Amino acid sequence: MKKTNIALIGLLMGMATFTNAQTVKSPNGNIAVTFSLTGNGVPTYEMTYKGKTVVKPSHLGLELAKDKHASKGLEETSLMDGFQKTNTKTTTFDETWKPVWGETATIRNHYNELEVDLNQPSSKRNIVIRFRVYDDGMGLRYEFPLQPELNYFVIKDEHTQFAMAGDHTAWWLPGDYDTQEQETQESKLSEIRSRFHDAVNWNNSSVSVFSDTGVQTSLQMKSKDGLYINIHEAACADYATMHLNLDDKNMVFESWLTPDATGMKGFMQTPCETPWRTVMVSDDARDMLSSNLILNLNEPCKLEDTSWIHPTKYCGVWWEMIAGGKSWAYTDEFSSVKLGLTDYAHAKPNGHHPANTANVKKYIDFAAENGLQQVLVEGWNIGWEDWFGHWKDYVFDFVTPYPDFDLKGLNEYAHSKGVKLMMHHETSSSTQNYERHMEEAYNLMNKYGYDAVKTGYVGDIIPRGDHHYSQSMNKHYLYVIKEAAKHHIMVNGHEATRPTGLCRTYPNLVGNESARGTEYEAFGGNDPNHTVILPFTRLQGGPMDYTPGILETQLSTWCNNKSWVHTTLVGQLALYLTMYSPLQMAADLPENYKKYNDAFQFIKDVACDWDDSRYLEAEPARYVTVARKAKGTNNWFIGGKTGLQPHQSIVKLDFLDKGRKYEATIYADAKDADFEKNPKAYTITKRTVKKGDVLKLNEVRGGGFAISVKAL
Numbered sequence: 088m089k090k091t092n093i094a095l096i097g098l099l100m101g102m103a104t105f106t107n108a109q110t111v112k113s114p115n116g117n118i119a120v121t122f123s124l125t126g127n128g129v130p131t132y133e134m135t136y137k138g139k140t141v142v143k144p145s146h147l148g149l150e151l152a153k154d155k156h157a158s159k160g161l162e163e164t165s166l167m168d169g170f171q172k173t174n175t176k177t178t179t180f181d182e183t184w185k186p187v188w189g190e191t192a193t194i195r196n197h198y199n200e201l202e203v204d205l206n207q208p209s210s211k212r213n214i215v216i217r218f219r220v221y222d223d224g225m226g227l228r229y230e231f232p233l234q235p236e237l238n239y240f241v242i243k244d245e246h247t248q249f250a251m252a253g254d255h256t257a258w259w260l261p262g263d264y265d266t267q268e269q270e271t272q273e274s275k276l277s278e279i280r281s282r283f284h285d286a287v288n289w290n291n292s293s294v295s296v297f298s299d300t301g302v303q304t305s306l307q308m309k310s311k312d313g314l315y316i317n318i319h320e321a322a323c324a325d326y327a328t329m330h331l332n333l334d335d336k337n338m339v340f341e342s343w344l345t346p347d348a349t350g351m352k353g354f355m356q357t358p359c360e361t362p363w364r365t366v367m368v369s370d371d372a373r374d375m376l377s378s379n380l381i382l383n384l385n386e387p388c389k390l391e392d393t394s395w396i397h398p399t400k401y402c403g404v405w406w407e408m409i410a411g412g413k414s415w416a417y418t419d420e421f422s423s424v425k426l427g428l429t430d431y432a433h434a435k436p437n438g439h440h441p442a443n444t445a446n447v448k449k450y451i452d453f454a455a456e457n458g459l460q461q462v463l464v465e466g467w468n469i470g471w472e473d474w475f476g477h478w479k480d481y482v483f484d485f486v487t488p489y490p491d492f493d494l495k496g497l498n499e500y501a502h503s504k505g506v507k508l509m510m511h512h513e514t515s516s517s518t519q520n521y522e523r524h525m526e527e528a529y530n531l532m533n534k535y536g537y538d539a540v541k542t543g544y545v546g547d548i549i550p551r552g553d554h555h556y557s558q559s560m561n562k563h564y565l566y567v568i569k570e571a572a573k574h575h576i577m578v579n580g581h582e583a584t585r586p587t588g589l590c591r592t593y594p595n596l597v598g599n600e601s602a603r604g605t606e607y608e609a610f611g612g613n614d615p616n617h618t619v620i621l622p623f624t625r626l627q628g629g630p631m632d633y634t635p636g637i638l639e640t641q642l643s644t645w646c647n648n649k650s651w652v653h654t655t656l657v658g659q660l661a662l663y664l665t666m667y668s669p670l671q672m673a674a675d676l677p678e679n680y681k682k683y684n685d686a687f688q689f690i691k692d693v694a695c696d697w698d699d700s701r702y703l704e705a706e707p708a709r710y711v712t713v714a715r716k717a718k719g720t721n722n723w724f725i726g727g728k729t730g731l732q733p734h735q736s737i738v739k740l741d742f743l744d745k746g747r748k749y750e751a752t753i754y755a756d757a758k759d760a761d762f763e764k765n766p767k768a769y770t771i772t773k774r775t776v777k778k779g780d781v782l783k784l785n786e787v788r789g790g791g792f793a794i795s796v797k798a799l
């Protein structure tokens with residue numbers, strides 16, 4: 088009798104779910120997302136790909152804080168349950184837009200949308216949950232319309248679930264409020280907890296982990312039956328960066344937002360919305376790399392004039408400091424205060440300060456001779472004596488050069504050679520100090536003809552207690568981008584929040600670091616698999632200033648550093664293709680490029696803006712092969728990078744024009760090359776190729792290949 092009752096209730100509940108459920112499919116029908124209210128009016132969704140479950144029924148909702156800043160009397164009801172549907176609407180959208188810079192000349196934005204309007208009678212509040220379903224994934228977000236009963240509110244936590252259908256393999260970074268400069272881990276979801284402690288780079292000053300099953304996004308996964316699934320977010324502007332916390336008994340991820348100094352996750356005022364929560368899926372790993380879902384979920388470009396924004400290849404004094412142990416500071420004094428802050432003229436120079444006039448001139452000459460457009464100079468401005476680890480507020484003024492750096496003369500010299508200097512603003516994470524000086528700093532850039540700045544956020548955030556990925560910090564990074572745009576300045580932010588496609592809306596955001604870059608090759612090395620994971624994870628939200636091109640892989644040949652680069656020399660060339668960025672550094676020293684002049688030719692030739700890109704082969708942590716057509720030309724460049732395992736690439740040149748001949752210059756690992764034992768063994772061969780030809784390329788451990796294909 089009891090059994091029958093339970094079965095009957097189950098049947099009725101099933102029917103209830105069925106009757107209120109609403110499904111929206113992707114334009115090609117492969118992806119289906121179903122929304123329903125379950126239990127006590129709990130917003131719930133699920134997602135399938137070609138009939139296979141990608142996301143099992145998962146709850147949506149937000150927990151609000153009892154905070155004095157919320158509108159009076161309304162703060163206590165969370166937006167978790169007790170909802171009724173008031174309206175739903177489905178629409179289709181299809182447009183093609185042109186990015187200012189990018190992997191392709193045009194991007195199609197084609198989706199079906201489901202808008203669900205919900206009312207919570209107990210609080211008289213309305214929210215909207217919007218789903219956009221593409222052929223390669225979906226985005227969902229919460230919207231909070233302007234209304235008397237929901238005006239100011241404070242988010243304690245967002246509870247967006249992503250219930251996985253199995254114990255997938257995942258490529259994950261430990262969840263952390265302040266850094267992504269970690270080595271990616273490859274494990275089953277069920278192994279995250281036991282691997283977590285060893286995965287954290289406890290030496291990094293900014294470590295702030297929050298749970299031993301917390302991971303960062305973009306999170307790439309692969310299911311046993313061959314589905315590639317990626318969770319990330321798009322258009323995170325006035326909101327905290329999302330991490331994921333795993334319930335590893337049930338394989339359910341839940342959003343975990345970064346708090347600010349108050350411990351709260353979001354201070355909101357209607358009308359407003361959250362960023363998009365994204366799930367990409369395909370049975371072909373290449374689709375993860377060619378997807379434009381994150382960009383498409385961002386707003387179109389908000390800058391009226393973008394003529395001043397340009398892809399850039401650059402070099403700089405950077406590697407001399409990072410690898411060579413030279414100094415950003417002009418003196419070896421323990422404090423700039425001792426020097427009277429601006430009184431450096433009387434200070435004793437330390438003699439190992441590469442940002443000096445003579446050395447920078449050498450780099451300007453090198454850039455001019457080799458077609459590099461800019462020279463980044465770090466350590467040009469006073470304050471570096473107090474730079475790191477002191478949590479000092481007023482650390483830099485961003486306008487006063489050290490006495491050995493001729494600001495005016497060097498800019499004039501660079502311009503006379505058709506080169507520009509690139510500005511550097513290390514903020515030491517003192518955001519209030521940067522905002523204090525920003526206008527003057529950007530005016531100075533305009534005065535001397537700089538049009539790009541590399542910013543940096545090393546160390547703990549000021550205002551103290553805040554985190555790199557909080558709502559307030561995300562607003563700061565966006566403020567920098569908007570203010571810079573007013574001055575026609577491009578921005579490349581290091582240690583800033585991980586990108587979520589905002590570069591579509593503000594294309595002067597030409598780069599970010601937000602992951603472990605080449606600098607770690609000077610601090611012990613990166614895992615050879617690292618750069619064949621990043622395109623699946625970090626690069627989903629926007630380009631990375633990875634700073635490749637270290638051809639002298641053994642650092643001890645020119646400096647006192649025992650670290651070595653964990654790729655072959657040719658592997659470094661491949662990164663200019665496989666790590667897409669409109670900003671590419673030739674990061675090694677000019678004298679090292681002279682040593683490998685024939686291989687350096689590829690760095691000189693390779694484009695950094697593209698009309699077309701074709702991902703030919705891809706597997707996370709194994710290999711990535713891509714062919715790209717240089718903007719406004721008939722020339723192609725092809726790059727292949729492998730991880731720890733050797734790989735043979737079969738490249739079919741079926742993308743070339745019919746009837747046209749091309750000269751291919753092929754930079755390949757020598758047969759006996761090996762990233763560890765023989766990294767600098769390579770061959771360069773030339774041959775004529777045409778459409779349909781097939782090239783076989785052998786990539787050794789940690790190696791790769793690079794080909795320039797010039798139309799004849």
Ligand code: NOJ
Nearest residue numbers: 465513543545581600606
């Ligand atoms: C860390 C950055 O990643 C690096 O590129 C820069 O040189 C230093 N901070 C100094 O700003």
Ligand code: CA
Nearest residue numbers: 268581582600
């Ligand atoms: Ca860094």
